[in-house]
Amino acid sequence: xxxxxxxxxxxAICVLAQLAYDYTKYTPAHVLVGLTVIGxxxxxxxxxxxxxxxxxxxxxxxxxxFGASITRGVVQEASRLGWEGLFTGVFEIxxxxxxxxxxxxxxxxxxxKPKD
Amino acid sequence: xxxxxxxxxxxxxxxxxxxxxxxxxxxxxxxxFLTGGILSIIGQGFFDAFSRIEPSEGEAVAATLAAMIFLxxxxxxxxxxxxxxxxxxxxxxxxxxxFANTVVAAxxxxxxxxxxxxxxxxxxxxxxxxxxxxTVAGFFAGLLKIAVLSLLR
Numbered sequence: 001x002x003x004x005x006x007x008x009x010x011x012a013i014c015v016l017a018q019l020a021y022d023y024t025k026y027t028p029a030h031v032l033v034g035l036t037v038i039g040x041x042x043x044x045x046x047x048x049x050x051x052x053x054x055x056x057x058x059x060x061x062x063x064x065x066f067g068a069s070i071t072r073g074v075v076q077e078a079s080r081l082g083w084e085g086l087f088t089g090v091f092e093i094x095x096x097x098x099x100x101x102x103x104x105x106x107x108x109x110x111x112x113k114p115k116d
Numbered sequence: 117x118x119x120x121x122x123x124x125x126x127x128x129x130x131x132x133x134x135x136x137x138x139x140x141x142x143x144x145x146x147x148x149f150l151t152g153g154i155l156s157i158i159g160q161g162f163f164d165a166f167s168r169i170e171p172s173e174g175e176a177v178a179a180t181l182a183a184m185i186f187l188x189x190x191x192x193x194x195x196x197x198x199x200x201x202x203x204x205x206x207x208x209x210x211x212x213x214x215f216a217n218t219v220v221a222a223x224x225x226x227x228x229x230x231x232x233x234x235x236x237x238x239x240x241x242x243x244x245x246x247x248x249x250x251t252v253a254g255f256f257a258g259l260l261k262i263a264v265l266s267l268l269r
Contacts, residue, residue, distance in 0.1 A: 029242065056164075067253060074257070076174060086262070105235075112224060
């Protein structure tokens with residue numbers, strides 16, 4: 001059941017972005033930044049966690065989930081460490097993925113050639 | 117202009133209208149929905165698997181994001197993600213696999229300009245804004261939440 005909800009919610013967020021592509025003058029970069037910031041803000045208001053509980057991957061996979069994970073790390077680490085956590089917490093959850101992207105980016109750029 | 121000519125012109129314009137390519141917005145939306153949905157199902161699969169082996173939900177979330185980034189990076193290097201993006205539009209850009217795609221594609225493209233000034237400087241050319249504004253938004257949203265929580269305590 002959660003797989004169906006994940007499909008519907010993840011798809012719906014992408015449809016919202018596609019509508020913004022097609023009907024507004026905003027560039028894809030603006031739309032993606034907007035979604036990330038919205039996700040981070042919703043988590044701050046305690047609204048993204050319920051969506052994650054209901055939709056799982058559908059809330060986690062879109063960039064809104066990336067933004068929400070940044071806020072979540074900040075709150076988690078600030079509760080644990082105090083003020084330092086506001087800073088160290090930024091990459092507490094997303095850091096694993098970011099380091100993966102950087103390391104793989106370098107390795108794959110050596111192994112694979114762009115086709116053009 | 118007599119009536120017959122007017123009729124002919126009207127028929128002509130109707131014909132033009134019918135033959136004009138329609139904006140493919142419904143098709144674009146469907147493709148974005150389908151692709152975003154499928155990637156979310158894959159993410160849910162990773163989340164289920166990591167929830168069993170990771171000690172906390174936060175760590176399962178972290179591992180899921182990293183696994184999706186791994187997948188996006190791999191598909192980019194194989195040249196598959198470009199085709200998915202062509203098909204899906206926002207359905208390929210919005211999932212976190214798309215973030216990995218922009219990082220790895222930039223690394224591959226700019227390597228020829230050198231490892232430091234090319235790859236090093238330009239790897240986050242597209243993904244950078246998401247990282248910068250995500251960090252700023254996450255910091256302040258977290259600060260706000262912590263402030264409210266400590267006031268309520």
